[in-house]
Amino acid sequence: MDDAAERDDPVIPETAQMGRTALTVADLDETVAFYQDAVGLAVRARSERAATLGAGGSPVLELLADADAPPRGRTQTGLFHNAFRVPSRTALGAALERIRDRGELDGASDHYVSEALYCTDPEGNGVEIYADRPREEWPRADDESVEIGTAPLDLNALVAESDGAAEAPPETDLGHVHLEVSSLGRVRAFYADTLGLGVRTEARGASFLAAGDYHHHVGVNTWNGRTDSPDGRGLAWFEFLLPDAEAVTTARRRLSAADVPVTDREGGFELTGPDGIAVRFRARAARES
Template sequence: MDDATERDDPVIPETARMGRAALTVGDLDETVGFYRDAVGLTVRSRSETAATLGAGGTPVLELLADGDAPPRDRKQAGLFHTAFRVPSRGALGAALERIRERGALDGASDHYVSEALYCTDPEGNGVEVYADRSREEWPRADDGSVEIGTAPLDLAALAAGSDGAAEAPPGTDLGHVHLEVSSLDRARAFYADRLGLGVRTETRGASFLAAGDYHHHVGINTWNGRTDPAGGRGLAWFEFLLPDAGTVATARRRLSTTGVPVTDREDGFEASDPDGITVRFRAIPES
């Protein structure tokens, strides 16, 4: 690849996908129980200070206990919600049953591209569990952008189609993260201009961005008027999985040369967005 071609390619390639999200929490036991029993994730490993949860052998969530971390301030940027994507409507129906059993359902929406359930974990972190519609069904504007909307979701029909599973099935992953930022312009400049995600759709006070043709991997909004950098409990980091180690090295070099500070990690590197939210990059693990 010559230098000109590399400059034209996005830092995050179209084949990238989401990996894991990590949350800093005060009560590890209670939070693990929520994601296990309501969301349906399986506990893959557990210590006194951390837990890894996933589905079908794939880790999607890290919980990091820190009793000294203060609660997130109302002015601070950070997490709006993590969004766990299940592979079928039947699995979403089962998630509805589990969430209702805990009395945790906050809302539900038909977003045209997906059907989604919303709840809040014991630490106050927003959670979405959703199932995509087939891409052929996604409505698109004349310019090809995806049209994401919000309409009522028929919960009775969803529950009637439940597969009854107590756990999220294989194929469940972290579909996207939605962030509260202090400035849409600054956040778009980082995620779109620096990282190369495409702006898939925009609404009042929000933008939705993705690698490739997905409806969104990252949502950003200013709906609650956050003004301060991220901090305290809540989102510790989230990650993109890139195709291979060479792509990770190229992404690191390109971000560094454009003035974005990067920190090396054993399995990749990390950078911070304008609100201090940590974004990690590593290669897709070999199967």
């Protein structure tokens, strides 16, 4: 690829996906149990200070224990929710049963592009479990942007489709992350202008951005008027999976050339975005394709 063509391509390719999200927690045992019992994830690795959870062998969640980390303050930016995507309404119905049995359902919505359940983990981190509607059913505006709305979700009809599974299906992944930020303009400039995500839709106090034609990989909002960077429990980092090692190398080179500081991390690199939120990049493994 010549230099001019490379400059026209987004830093995050259209084929990128979400990888893992990481949380700093005070009580590792309690938090692991919640994500096993309510979300249906399985423990892939465990030590005294950390746990890796996933579905079908692919990791989607890292829990990092730090009993001394202070709780997130009311003015601090950070995580609104991590959104775990299941492959079907059957799986979403099973998730509803698990949440009702082992957690507490905070809400449920039909977002036109997806159907979603909401709950909160023991450390106060927001959790969404959702299933996408077929892409051909996603409503679109005249400019082809995706229309994401909020309507009631029929929970009785959903639970009637449940297969009663205790674990999330192996296809379950991290569909998106939704962040609480201090400035929509600054965050859009970073994720859209610097990283190359497309703004898929906007609402009052919120923007939804994605690689390619997905409805969103990153949501951001200012609904709660948060102003301070996070420092303590909560979101530690989240990750984009790029198609291959060459894409990772290219992204790192282009960001460095744009004077964006990057740090090498486990087969990829990390940078710090607006509000001090860390974003990681690595190549997608074969089992994550």
